[in-house]
Structure formats: C-alpha cells, structure tokens
Amino acid sequence: MAQPARPRAAKKPAPASAKASPEASAKSGTGSTGETALPQGGVAGDDASFALRSLQQAHANNKRFDASDEQLLEFYEQMLLIRRFEEKAGQLYGLGLIGGFCHLYIGQEAVAVGLQSALTTGKDSVITGYRDHGHMLAYGIDPNVIMAELTGRGAGISRGKGGSMHMFSTEHRFFGGHGIVGAQVSLGTGLAFGHKYSGDGGVCMAYFGDGAANQGQVYESFNMAALWKLPIIFVIENNGYAMGTKVSRGSAETAFYRRGTGFRIPGMDVNGMDVLEVRQAAEVALEYVRGGNGPVLLEVKTYRYRGHSMSDPAKYRSREEVQEMRENHDPIDGAKAELLKRGVTEDKLKEIEKAIRARVGQSADFAESSPEPELHELYTDILVEQY
Amino acid sequence: MAIEIKMPALSPTMEEGTLAKWLVKEGDVVKSGDILAEIETDKATMEFEAVDEGTVGKLLVAEGTENVKVGTVIATIGGEGEEASAPPPAAKAAEPVAAAAPAVAKPAPAKAAVSAADPEIPAGTPMVSTTVREALRDAMAEEMRKDDRVFVMGEEVAEYQGAYKVTQGLLDEFGGRRVIDTPITEYGFAGIGSGAAMGGLKPIIEFMTFNFAMQAIDHIINSAAKTNYMSGGQMRCPIVFRGPNGAASRVGAQHSQNYAPWYASVPGLVVIAPYDAADAKGLLKAAIRSEDPVVFLENELVYGKSFDVPAMDDFVLPIGKARTVRPGKDVTIVTYSIGVQYSLEAARVLAEEGIDAEVIDLRTLRPLDKAAVLESLSRTNRMVVAEEGWPTCSIASEIIAICMTEGFDDLDAPVLRVCDEDVPLPYAANLEKLALIDASRIVEAVRKVCYR
Structure with a gap:
C-alpha cells in the first residue's frame, strides 16, 4: 500500500497575524501603552460575576444535544470506530505487533466524540495525554497511520518514532500525545495563549485524567489561564481510577468540577457515557469561552473497561463493576438503542458495523505490512536546523 | 471463518506464560468482553477477554499448561452463525516481528555543507x-x-x-x-x-x-x-x-x-x-x-x-561555532561563559612567563564545536579546560573525552581541567572564594601540562 503523503512541516512558517485579539480586555494593568495586553484577572467587586455553577445550571436546563438522525448516526459511527480500532490494537498487542505501553480508550468513546464534534477542525486545537488514539480518530485522522504508529512502522504518523503515547497532527491542530502526566495541561494553556495572542478565534481543548488533576502544574495553569482569560476548555476525563488508585483514595476533593473554584473557573459536571450530553456540555462551554470569558472546567464522568495499560490485571475493581457499566451505561449501546428508536434499521446498523470492521481490518493490514522505519531515521528529526 | 485465538502478550516484556484456567468450554457462545481464560504472566494473573463474537471451537492448550509461547494458537472461535472448526494443524506461533536490528554503520548525520563562520565586520564599522x-x-x-x-x-x-x-x-x-x-x-x-x-x-x-x-x-x-x-x-x-x-x-x-x-x-x-x-x-x-x-x-x-x-543593522552569529579569543601556540585553554574572563587573565600571567596560551570560547555547548577544539590541540598539543561549575560529568569531562578519542596522537600531556570544588557553594566569603575557579588555578594547571 502506498505511503500516505505526509510532508514534514515547512521550514519557516509564515509569521502569525500581528493583530491583537479583538476581545482582549482593556484592563491592561500595565498602564504603559495603549496596546491590548493580557487582562489581569478578577478584581474585588467581580464576585457577583462569578458563580461556579452558572454553566452547570445552563447545562442542567437543557442536558442533551438536539442531534439530527444524521448527526447521531455519525457520532455512533465514530464511537464504534474507536471501539473496534482499540479492540484491534489490543489484539495486535497480544500478538506482539505492538510493544511497550498501550492505553486503550474503550468505554470512554463518548467523551472525545461528543466534545470534538463541537470544535472547528483547523481553527481550534486539541491536546491530550498518553491515552490518545480515541481523540485522534474522533478528529478524523486516518486510522492507517495511527495503527502503523502503534506497530512502529515508517508509515506511522510519527514515522514510528513516537509510538502509542506520542502522536501529533499539526494539520488537524492535534498537538499530541504526551506521556508526562499533566504536562498537556500547561502545554494546552500555551496553545490557548497562542489563540489569544494571534487573535485567530480558536479555542484549545485540553484533556487530562482524574489522576493528572492532582499534578501541581495543572493549578499553575488554571491560575494563568483564568488570570489572562485564555480560551481553553479543561476537560477532566474522570474514569474513576488513576491507574490502579480509585479516585477516593487519591483525591481529597473528588468533585473535580469544583477544582477550578479557587481560580474563578466555572465547572460543569457531565455524564460522559451519553454522547449527546457530552456534546451539549461542549456547546455551553464553547459559547462561554468563545465569548472571551476565559476558561471552563468540564468534569466528564466516564469509565474505562480495560486496564490502565495492557499489563494491568485490574484487581483494584470488581468484575461486576465493569460488567455493570458495560451492560447498563455503554455509550455505544445507548446511541444504538436511540437510533433504533428513531427508526434506523438493524440492517443499516449492521452495514455500518461491517464497514467499520473492514476499515479497522484494513488499518491493521496496513500497519502489519508497512516496513519498519529506515535505519537512518534514527538520526533524523533531532534538530530542525543544521549548525 | 474460524478465528484463531492466540496466546496474548500481556505486558511489554512477556514472552511466555501459563494458561492457568479456561473460563469457557467448547461450544460456549461468547461475546466481546467475556473472559475466556486466566493467564499467568511473570508479573500477575490476567484475565483474557474475547474481542469477537462467536462460538468457542476447540480449546487447543489444556489449562495448567506452563511456558506457552506468546502467539501460540490456544483456541478457535467460530464466527456468528457458523460452526467453529479446528485450525489447520500447521498453525504456528506468530513470528517475532521486530527482530533485533542488525548492527549498522552509523550513517553520517546530515551536515551543513560549509560550517558557518562569524560574519565579516566591514572595515570602518563603528x-x-x-x-x-x-x-x-x-x-x-x-x-x-x-x-x-x-x-x-x-x-x-x-x-x-x-x-x-x-x-x-x-x-x-x-x-x-x-x-x-x-x-x-x-x-x-x-x-x-x-x-x-x-x-x-x-x-x-x-x-x-x-x-x-x-x-x-x-x-x-x-x-x-x-x-x-x-x-x-x-x-x-x-x-x-x-x-x-x-x-x-x-x-x-x-x-x-x-x-x-x-x-x-x-x-x-x-x-x-x-x-x-x-x-x-x-x-x-x-x-x-x-x-x-x-x-x-x-x-x-x-x-x-x-x-x-x-554597530551593524543585523549582527547575527552562527550557532555551534567556537571562537578563538586569544591566539597562542604553546597551550590551549578551552572555556566558556565567565571562564573566558579567568582564562584571559591567566593567559596574561602566562605570557609574562613565556607561555603563549590560546584561549577558545566554546560559546555553543550543544552542538559542540569539536573541530575547533581538535584543530587547536593539533597545533599546541597541550590543553586545559576551565569551567565555572562542578567537575563531575562536566563540559570539561566531555572535552577531555573528545581529546582522548579523537585527538590522542596530538597530546603531549594529559588534558587537565580546572573546575569549581566538588561541594555545594558555601556562603562565607572566604569559603566561596575557595570553592570557585580563578585565574591562578588555571595558570597552575597550564604550567603542569607544559611541564614547567
């Protein structure tokens, strides 16, 4: 199979727009120039304007996104693609075709699909941690190059040099793929800083887990994001376990949507097992953030069916707990039931299932049959320039 | 068509394991997520789940079997609505894919065609x-x-x-x-x-x-x-x-x-x-x-x-290039940052003693201008590295290693380093002075490599 055309980034990117963000606050705080500066955060007297649950209330008033049949079908397809892709990745891992760490997204599909379907690809930016395959698929990135990265092949999206945890697509403004727990929160705040600096109207969506939510740099980032009113949605994917540690054993405050309170960041508590609830929450959050009001913190409650990574025997939770989530709260089953209720036929869904299995099978074939990177690639991409 | 279930790798390092227990029997209908078996790895006992739906065909490896190689077919599952059948007898373990890479000669990393030099400063530039x-x-x-x-x-x-x-x-x-x-x-x-x-x-x-x-x-x-x-x-x-x-x-x-x-x-x-x-x-x-x-x-x-x-409109210097701040013929002092100040002081003292020291300022520490260091060594055959920093695993260590591996034949004396003392920096004025490098210590080291 031909290697997809994926040119390296241009040598010198064009300078960004010189214009300041139009919604930059006039509260410059520097007093030195007339130029728009970053706002200097809330001041006394602003208390009335901040209510932790203001957005939660808006969400509660209208919980579910009013999706058309086509939209719901699309969400269903995307979630199913992630599920089947991840199952296949698990199989290939078992066969020794994928090595090292491999963190599967099975069970959490509604989060990435619900949120990213609300973004504008190419304008908004996305960043996440090491459990990143689902977010990439939800962004429409080619499964072939993702699977080929998992098998460490030269046709992989990172030329086989990143692996499961380190994948990027600057074309989609998907910024990875980061293996240090919590690092993506500061980096994402930097992406949001860039949106505001260049005035491009974009919003950054930065995903992290309930475990990462205890890292110090998360709060350093919350502080600056709120202080400077940066366009960012912090998404805590609370799947109940930080690796093997149940949330209640690792967190003094387990209501993660409250974690922004000390920084005047409004929080929302969202059911992550229903793609339409997730999508509706994204609508509320995006409206607030695009309005120049600064960050929002979404706690999306979800569940991972598989272990933290492939070598996790998952003895920290009962089989019944997993089965209960699978049988009664599965986001894909939920969407399927709703589609059937809306009159989509079983045959149509079977056809979709078949097509997705074929697509995933094709990506696995591609990933298995593509050659490993050329040996000289060991020494490329260390520095961009030559000195 | 029957799907072959293979012994899975359940950790990054697993090569074989024990098939501890079957949790399904032949003829059972399974769906995605059902546990098929318990497998003991070197680290833990793991549950092994079905991914596909179907009917369990043959269980090919008995429970309790130890040292089952990853990739061995352990069972078959028939697809939806079809009878599971045994796999062809020749089913064998998946071949290891990532065989150890053969030793290869390190390809020369891409290099700039010509090393950039400092820009010419036009005559008369104020x-x-x-x-x-x-x-x-x-x-x-x-x-x-x-x-x-x-x-x-x-x-x-x-x-x-x-x-x-x-x-x-x-x-x-x-x-x-x-x-x-x-x-x-x-x-x-x-x-x-x-x-x-x-x-x-x-x-x-x-x-x-x-x-x-x-x-x-x-x-x-x-x-x-x-x-x-x-x-x-x-x-x-x-x-x-x-x-x-x-x-x-x-x-x-x-x-x-x-x-x-x-x-x-x-x-x-x-x-x-x-x-x-x-x-x-x-x-x-x-x-x-x-x-x-x-x-x-x-x-x-x-x-x-x-x-x-x-005073130039656009004065830009090349990254990765050392600079000779004082030419000399008897010994090379390699240094950077504030070490340049002490090295120049030392060179003045040494000149009075008849030792003509060349002082090289590395300026860029990565990528390091090895060529400049080795070229100077080839002329002076003696070297001292002066660094305001600890000695262990220092830039000085690196320069010495470079001279040993790539300039050995040019050496007339061992390369010496002058670094700070190997202690946390003290506050007391006298102790601080004692801990940090200075010109006199560089002078002393140069005398040694010149056998004076």
Missing part, C-alpha cells in the same frame, strides 16, 4: 561599547521588531523591567501583549511557553535564574527537546529559555549552580553560553530565529561589563 545586559535587550528588541510571533514572558520582565534589568524598556516599546509578567510559577509558564511554541509562536522565556528552572526542567526536556523527534519531524518547538546561570556572589548553594552540563547532555536542545556582549547579542538573535528549542545561559556577574559591539 564599535559601540555596550554592556552584556544591553546587548541581550537589544537582541530581543530587534527580533521583536522583525517578527510579531516573538514575545517575552517571565517573572518581573515587564513592569519591574526585569529582575536583573535585562528586559529594560521592552514593555514601553512592545506593550503588555508581548512583554508578559507571570506569577511565580516556573513549571507552569515553561509549559505555557512550550505549548505556545508548538502552536506557532516564538517565545522567549526568562527564568529569573536557571536555579528556578529546575521546577520547569520537565518541560524543557520532555516537552521542548523531544517533540520534534517524537513527532517524526512534524511538530517543532522554537523557544528560547534564557536567564542567568552559574554562581553569582554570596547567594548560597541553592542560587549558585551551573546547569550547562545538564542541558548539554540532552539531544534535541541547543545550548548556548556566551561571554561578551557581541556574542550575547549575535547569538541571542540566532537563538530567537532558530526553529529549535534553545537554552541560553547567561552570567549575572558579567551583565554589567562593557564590550565592543559592532
């Missing part, structure tokens, strides 16, 4: 006496005028005009959008800077001193230095981390450390440590223009010293 502090500020201001993507962020860089006044005047000229005071939160703003660089901006992140960058070193190394490689060249991080480095004066152990060897050991970073004002200006401009992450190490003790800087 020289302007400039402090290092002003030179650094001028470099930032010039690059900020040229490119709107460049901005400065750090503690006290804007309204306070810089803790060491390096950013003096930048807020007035460029405003609060591009000269940004941060809270005291190094890890956070180093990450924000790195993210902004990944998104297409060109940040200059000032650390009040590099001692505080230890809080942020994760982003410098894991985020900034490795991204280009990990993304296969797709995503870069053009950022400059700058600030004073090394011992200042009487500020104690936590505020007095040279991080040059730390950063210079990391592939993916460029590390620059200039001494005089012209190099500070020309190299900082080059660092800001670079598409790579740069760690730019300054020295507080020389901020106020004045040097000649050529």
Whole structure:
C-alpha cells in the first residue's frame, strides 16, 4: 500500500497575524501603552460575576444535544470506530505487533466524540495525554497511520518514532500525545495563549485524567489561564481510577468540577457515557469561552473497561463493576438503542458495523505490512536546523 | 471463518506464560468482553477477554499448561452463525516481528555543507561599547521588531523591567501583549511557553535564574527537546529559555549552580553560553530565529561589563561555532561563559612567563564545536579546560573525552581541567572564594601540562 503523503512541516512558517485579539480586555494593568495586553484577572467587586455553577445550571436546563438522525448516526459511527480500532490494537498487542505501553480508550468513546464534534477542525486545537488514539480518530485522522504508529512502522504518523503515547497532527491542530502526566495541561494553556495572542478565534481543548488533576502544574495553569482569560476548555476525563488508585483514595476533593473554584473557573459536571450530553456540555462551554470569558472546567464522568495499560490485571475493581457499566451505561449501546428508536434499521446498523470492521481490518493490514522505519531515521528529526 | 485465538502478550516484556484456567468450554457462545481464560504472566494473573463474537471451537492448550509461547494458537472461535472448526494443524506461533536490528554503520548525520563562520565586520564599522545586559535587550528588541510571533514572558520582565534589568524598556516599546509578567510559577509558564511554541509562536522565556528552572526542567526536556523527534519531524518547538546561570556572589548553594552540563547532555536542545556582549547579542538573535528549542545561559556577574559591539543593522552569529579569543601556540585553554574572563587573565600571567596560551570560547555547548577544539590541540598539543561549575560529568569531562578519542596522537600531556570544588557553594566569603575557579588555578594547571 502506498505511503500516505505526509510532508514534514515547512521550514519557516509564515509569521502569525500581528493583530491583537479583538476581545482582549482593556484592563491592561500595565498602564504603559495603549496596546491590548493580557487582562489581569478578577478584581474585588467581580464576585457577583462569578458563580461556579452558572454553566452547570445552563447545562442542567437543557442536558442533551438536539442531534439530527444524521448527526447521531455519525457520532455512533465514530464511537464504534474507536471501539473496534482499540479492540484491534489490543489484539495486535497480544500478538506482539505492538510493544511497550498501550492505553486503550474503550468505554470512554463518548467523551472525545461528543466534545470534538463541537470544535472547528483547523481553527481550534486539541491536546491530550498518553491515552490518545480515541481523540485522534474522533478528529478524523486516518486510522492507517495511527495503527502503523502503534506497530512502529515508517508509515506511522510519527514515522514510528513516537509510538502509542506520542502522536501529533499539526494539520488537524492535534498537538499530541504526551506521556508526562499533566504536562498537556500547561502545554494546552500555551496553545490557548497562542489563540489569544494571534487573535485567530480558536479555542484549545485540553484533556487530562482524574489522576493528572492532582499534578501541581495543572493549578499553575488554571491560575494563568483564568488570570489572562485564555480560551481553553479543561476537560477532566474522570474514569474513576488513576491507574490502579480509585479516585477516593487519591483525591481529597473528588468533585473535580469544583477544582477550578479557587481560580474563578466555572465547572460543569457531565455524564460522559451519553454522547449527546457530552456534546451539549461542549456547546455551553464553547459559547462561554468563545465569548472571551476565559476558561471552563468540564468534569466528564466516564469509565474505562480495560486496564490502565495492557499489563494491568485490574484487581483494584470488581468484575461486576465493569460488567455493570458495560451492560447498563455503554455509550455505544445507548446511541444504538436511540437510533433504533428513531427508526434506523438493524440492517443499516449492521452495514455500518461491517464497514467499520473492514476499515479497522484494513488499518491493521496496513500497519502489519508497512516496513519498519529506515535505519537512518534514527538520526533524523533531532534538530530542525543544521549548525 | 474460524478465528484463531492466540496466546496474548500481556505486558511489554512477556514472552511466555501459563494458561492457568479456561473460563469457557467448547461450544460456549461468547461475546466481546467475556473472559475466556486466566493467564499467568511473570508479573500477575490476567484475565483474557474475547474481542469477537462467536462460538468457542476447540480449546487447543489444556489449562495448567506452563511456558506457552506468546502467539501460540490456544483456541478457535467460530464466527456468528457458523460452526467453529479446528485450525489447520500447521498453525504456528506468530513470528517475532521486530527482530533485533542488525548492527549498522552509523550513517553520517546530515551536515551543513560549509560550517558557518562569524560574519565579516566591514572595515570602518563603528564599535559601540555596550554592556552584556544591553546587548541581550537589544537582541530581543530587534527580533521583536522583525517578527510579531516573538514575545517575552517571565517573572518581573515587564513592569519591574526585569529582575536583573535585562528586559529594560521592552514593555514601553512592545506593550503588555508581548512583554508578559507571570506569577511565580516556573513549571507552569515553561509549559505555557512550550505549548505556545508548538502552536506557532516564538517565545522567549526568562527564568529569573536557571536555579528556578529546575521546577520547569520537565518541560524543557520532555516537552521542548523531544517533540520534534517524537513527532517524526512534524511538530517543532522554537523557544528560547534564557536567564542567568552559574554562581553569582554570596547567594548560597541553592542560587549558585551551573546547569550547562545538564542541558548539554540532552539531544534535541541547543545550548548556548556566551561571554561578551557581541556574542550575547549575535547569538541571542540566532537563538530567537532558530526553529529549535534553545537554552541560553547567561552570567549575572558579567551583565554589567562593557564590550565592543559592532554597530551593524543585523549582527547575527552562527550557532555551534567556537571562537578563538586569544591566539597562542604553546597551550590551549578551552572555556566558556565567565571562564573566558579567568582564562584571559591567566593567559596574561602566562605570557609574562613565556607561555603563549590560546584561549577558545566554546560559546555553543550543544552542538559542540569539536573541530575547533581538535584543530587547536593539533597545533599546541597541550590543553586545559576551565569551567565555572562542578567537575563531575562536566563540559570539561566531555572535552577531555573528545581529546582522548579523537585527538590522542596530538597530546603531549594529559588534558587537565580546572573546575569549581566538588561541594555545594558555601556562603562565607572566604569559603566561596575557595570553592570557585580563578585565574591562578588555571595558570597552575597550564604550567603542569607544559611541564614547567
């Protein structure tokens, strides 16, 4: 199979727009120039304007996104693609075709699909941690190059040099793929800083887990994001376990949507097992953030069916707990039931299932049959320039 | 068609395991998520789930079997609505895919066709006496005028005009959008800077001193230095981390450390440590223009010293090139940063004794200008490395290793190093003086390598 055309980034990117963000606050705080500066955060007297649950209330008033049949079908397809892709990745891992760490997204599909379907690809930016395959698929990135990265092949999206945890697509403004727990929160705040600096109207969506939510740099980032009113949605994917540690054993405050309170960041508590609830929450959050009001913190409650990574025997939770989530709260089953209720036929869904299995099978074939990177690639991409 | 279920690898290192227990029997109907078996690995007992739906055909490996190789077919599952059948008898373990790479000759990494030299300074160019502090500020201001993507962020860089006044005047000229005071939160703003660089901006992140960058070193190394490689060249991080480095004066152990060897050991970073004002200006401009992450190490003790800087419109120096600051024929002193000052002092003393010392300022520590070091050694055959920093795993260690491996035949004496004492820096004036390098120690080492 031909290697997809994926040119390296241009040598010198064009300078960004010189214009300041139009919604930059006039509260410059520097007093030195007339130029728009970053706002200097809330001041006394602003208390009335901040209510932790203001957005939660808006969400509660209208919980579910009013999706058309086509939209719901699309969400269903995307979630199913992630599920089947991840199952296949698990199989290939078992066969020794994928090595090292491999963190599967099975069970959490509604989060990435619900949120990213609300973004504008190419304008908004996305960043996440090491459990990143689902977010990439939800962004429409080619499964072939993702699977080929998992098998460490030269046709992989990172030329086989990143692996499961380190994948990027600057074309989609998907910024990875980061293996240090919590690092993506500061980096994402930097992406949001860039949106505001260049005035491009974009919003950054930065995903992290309930475990990462205890890292110090998360709060350093919350502080600056709120202080400077940066366009960012912090998404805590609370799947109940930080690796093997149940949330209640690792967190003094387990209501993660409250974690922004000390920084005047409004929080929302969202059911992550229903793609339409997730999508509706994204609508509320995006409206607030695009309005120049600064960050929002979404706690999306979800569940991972598989272990933290492939070598996790998952003895920290009962089989019944997993089965209960699978049988009664599965986001894909939920969407399927709703589609059937809306009159989509079983045959149509079977056809979709078949097509997705074929697509995933094709990506696995591609990933298995593509050659490993050329040996000289060991020494490329260390520095961009030559000195 | 029947699906073959193979012995799975359940950890990054597993090669074989024990099939402890079957939880299904032949003829059972299973669906995705059902547990098929328990498998013991070297680390734990794991449950092995079905991915596909179907009817269990043959169980080919009995429970209790030990040392089942990964990839061995252990069972078959018939697809929906079909009878499971045994696999062809010749089913064999999956072949290992990633065989150990054969030893290959290291291909020469791509090289610049011609090493860049310092730009010619046209005759008659006026020289302007400039402090290092002003030179650094001028470099930032010039690059900020040229490119709107460049901005400065750090503690006290804007309204306070810089803790060491390096950013003096930048807020007035460029405003609060591009000269940004941060809270005291190094890890956070180093990450924000790195993210902004990944998104297409060109940040200059000032650390009040590099001692505080230890809080942020994760982003410098894991985020900034490795991204280009990990993304296969797709995503870069053009950022400059700058600030004073090394011992200042009487500020104690936590505020007095040279991080040059730390950063210079990391592939993916460029590390620059200039001494005089012209190099500070020309190299900082080059660092800001670079598409790579740069760690730019300054020295507080020389901020106020004045040097000649050529009055040119665009004075940019090449990264990766050492400079001979004093030519000589008897011995080479290799040094950088404030070590240049002590080495020049030592060379003056040595000249009176009839020893003509060449002083080489490395300027860039990664990539290191090996060629300049070896070329000088080939002429003088003797070398001393002077470094204001600890001796163990130092830049001096690296220079000595280079001379041993690539310049052995040119050596008439062992290369000696003059470094700080191997202790945390004390506060007491007399002890501090005792701990740090000075010209007299360099003189003494040079006498030794010259057998005088």
